[in-house]
Amino acid sequence: MNRQQKTKSVVFAAPTQGARPPIIEKERKIYFLHRVLPLLLLMIYAVGSVLRLTLSSPFASSFVQPSASSSCTNSYCIRLHTCVSLWVCPFGLCSNSISSLVSVEWRKDMEFSLKTQIPAETNHLRAHEEKQHGSPCAALVDGRTEEAAVKIDGLALVCCDRSHVRSDLCYARGDIRTDSPSSSILVYVSGNDTAPPVPAAVERIRPYTRKWETGITNTILEITIRSAHGGRRKVCDVRQEGVPGLVFSNGGYTGNLYHDFSDGLIPLYITAQRFRGEVVLVVAEYHTWWLTRYRLVLERLTNYKLVDFRRDTRVHCFSEMIVGLRIHGELTIDPHLMPNDKSIRDFRTFLREGFGGAVQPTAVPRAQSPSFLRPLQRSSRHDRRQCGNLRPRIAILIRKGCRVLLNRKEVTRACQKTGFDVQIIEPRRGAPLAARHHALASAEVMLAVHGAAMTHFLFMRPASVLIQVVPLGLERPAEEFYGQPARRLGLEYIAYSITPEESSLSKLYDRRSPVIVNTRVVTSKGWLEMKKIYLDRQNVRVNLERFKKVLERAHASVCGPQKIYKPL
Incomplete structure (x- = not known):
């Protein structure tokens, strides 16, 4: 017998001595899968748990940092989902479910943060100080008409002051009529007017005092100030002769005591006190509890009933209107920015009297x-x-x-x-x-x-x-x-x-x-x-x-x- 033949005989003889039957080998593979697969799944779960702890830890990795431009931007959410999918589910088995879970938890956390008094998107936690730029529109809003570098006699006028970090304000003068179903304020231009509204025929504004916080400002009702040339005018249901209107929002963080004062009542005092009660307060996103809570002080700012801008579908007519509130800073009033040198101490007196x-x-x-x-x-x-x-x-x-x-x-x-x-x-x-x-x-x-x-x-x-x-x-x-x-x-x-x-x-x-x-x-x-x-x-x-x-x-x-x- 040659060497090649001996080798073949050994190869064919081996199974008869030590090899397991094919059916036993199959059972062994099934047993192996039952042992290893649970361990593999447990390891994936452990990795996911570690990542979740990392995301909720104060030492979370830098890819979970929110964008500085918004409290919940798309880029933040996309980056968060991408990281969860990459690290928790590398095999693509559960990326959607885990991403949704983390997103829901993050949204709940953001909803709770709306009750706090610190800006939700300013990482540096600084209080921006308002500066007076002295624009003609700002002078009209503040009642300093002698400083306004525009001719206002006999002209319909629309202008907006968007130069401030905290708030936008718009001023309108002429035949002004509200149109609440379309969230609009119409300024009619008569045939006697020699010029259209200045500087533009259409202005859009969200009358809330935290415009730098785009996440919350985007939840505020947007009001359109629109010039109307010719055509049939809306019939006035309520006409306010010689009394201006002041439009502001009660949305956003309203309900938290700090924000009620810092974002609402103090700016309202800054903007409205110069009228000495002869102003109609038009409230977007009106809350009945807000009027109940602050009625005693609101009665010292206006001699008229408040107008619920969204629900009151009547046409209210004015000859002058301000949309938005002036704000100076956190719980403060800068007397240098007030036309009559009022300060936060005057506001305290105002509260005591109310x-x-x-x-x-x-x-x-x-x-x-x-x-x-x-x-x-x-x-x-x-x-x-x-x-x-x-x-x-x-x-x-x-x-x-x-x-x-x-x-x-x-x-x-x-x-x-x-x-x-x-x-x-x-x-x-x-x-x-x-x-x-x-x-x-x-x-x-x-x-x-x-x-x-x-x-x-x-x-x-x-x-x-x-x-x-x-x-x-x-x-x-x-x-x-x-x-x-x-x-x-x-x-x-x-x-x-x-x-x-x-x-x-x-x-x-x-x-x-x-x-x-x-x-x-x-x-x-x-x-x-x-x-x-x-x-x-x-x-x-x-x-x-x-x-x-x-x-x-x-x-x-x-x-x-x-x-x-x-x-x-």
């Missing part, structure tokens, strides 16, 4: 105390040598959900030991604003953790003290949105910035985590990351020994021989 006048610091009887006011807790120490007959009162505004003052009871006792009567206030959505104003106007000191409720400092009397407890990562917005406006109002402002040990985040993150030791790592990533960590997940427990020094300083300020009041 809500029933100055309130003396007397206790509210328990039987008459509103439900959102806790019974007054008397001081356990009263230094007559320092305070005389004055029993200074501190109003503590409490929060629920997030940024809660965890040791409020201990803080209350510390306030009493320092010499304060303590008034606990729980701001509720339905609580009458006049009652809240009375409670704050009766206090010498207000204490609150950073949040929209800080806006109540507008109700305080001159030379009062405002104490803001500033959680980790919120130092800059706390200063820009409340600290600076409080000083302009003439209050003594004290910021109590907590240490990492006083934050509940110290129990959620390692002490060496950048979330704790270097908050800029998170805040530099934008609003969403900052909100998820420092606004939504954080509570505070102040160090009583440190905090007592703040209380003593506030007590000395309101009781000392020289009360601090520095005009700005």
Whole structure:
């Protein structure tokens, strides 16, 4: 037998000695698939879970950064979906479902962010200051007709001032008639007019004071100001002889106390107060609860019923109209930009007059105390040598959900030991604003953790003290949105910035985590990351020994021989 034949015999002889039958080999492959396939699917799930944690982490990779030009741009959403598909589902098995899941979670997060007081798309969290450019249209809006470099006698006129960061304003003069079904304002040009409306026949405007925030501004009703030449004019159902109309929106962030004032009431005061009541307020996206809440102050701005622009289909006729509101900054009024030098202190007087006048610091009887006011807790120490007959009162505004003052009871006792009567206030959505104003106007000191409720400092009397407890990562917005406006109002402002040990985040993150030791790592990533960590997940427990020094300083300020009041 030669070598080739021996080899063949070995090859054919081997199966008879050690090989498994074909049916056993098939069962072995099936067993292998049952073991390996679940492991493979489990590994894919693990990779997806890790990616989701990364996206929700303060250290999420840079491809999840929102665009600076919008709170939810298409580019952001496309980039987010692409990354999820690439990393979670490399085999294309589930990219659509995972992308949809992350998109839904992101949208829910954005919907909640609309309730906050910080611009949702400005990563730098800066408060833009308005500048007066002195354009002819701006002069007409502000009532400085002597400065307008246009001839207005006998001419129909349409012009818009779009030079400001925060808001657009348009001015119209002539035969003006509303057309709410088409969201339009018609300016008719008569045959006697020698020129068409200036500078254009059609202008479109969203009358809201956060135009730099395109995501929210795009939700505002767009109003078209249109010139009409000839033809049959709409019949006037309501004619306002010699009374201008002022059109503004109540959409957007309206409903949050901070935005109600910063974006709404203060700009409305800036724009309308010069008319001394002789102006008709035309409200787009009108809310009945808004009128109920602010009726007492609105009645001081207009002598007429408010017009619901969207639902009131009657034709309202005017000879002059302003569309949009002037805004100067966060909770502020710049007297240099006002034709009559009004300031934020004049607005405080305006609120006091609207809500029933100055309130003396007397206790509210328990039987008459509103439900959102806790019974007054008397001081356990009263230094007559320092305070005389004055029993200074501190109003503590409490929060629920997030940024809660965890040791409020201990803080209350510390306030009493320092010499304060303590008034606990729980701001509720339905609580009458006049009652809240009375409670704050009766206090010498207000204490609150950073949040929209800080806006109540507008109700305080001159030379009062405002104490803001500033959680980790919120130092800059706390200063820009409340600290600076409080000083302009003439209050003594004290910021109590907590240490990492006083934050509940110290129990959620390692002490060496950048979330704790270097908050800029998170805040530099934008609003969403900052909100998820420092606004939504954080509570505070102040160090009583440190905090007592703040209380003593506030007590000395309101009781000392020289009360601090520095005009700005």
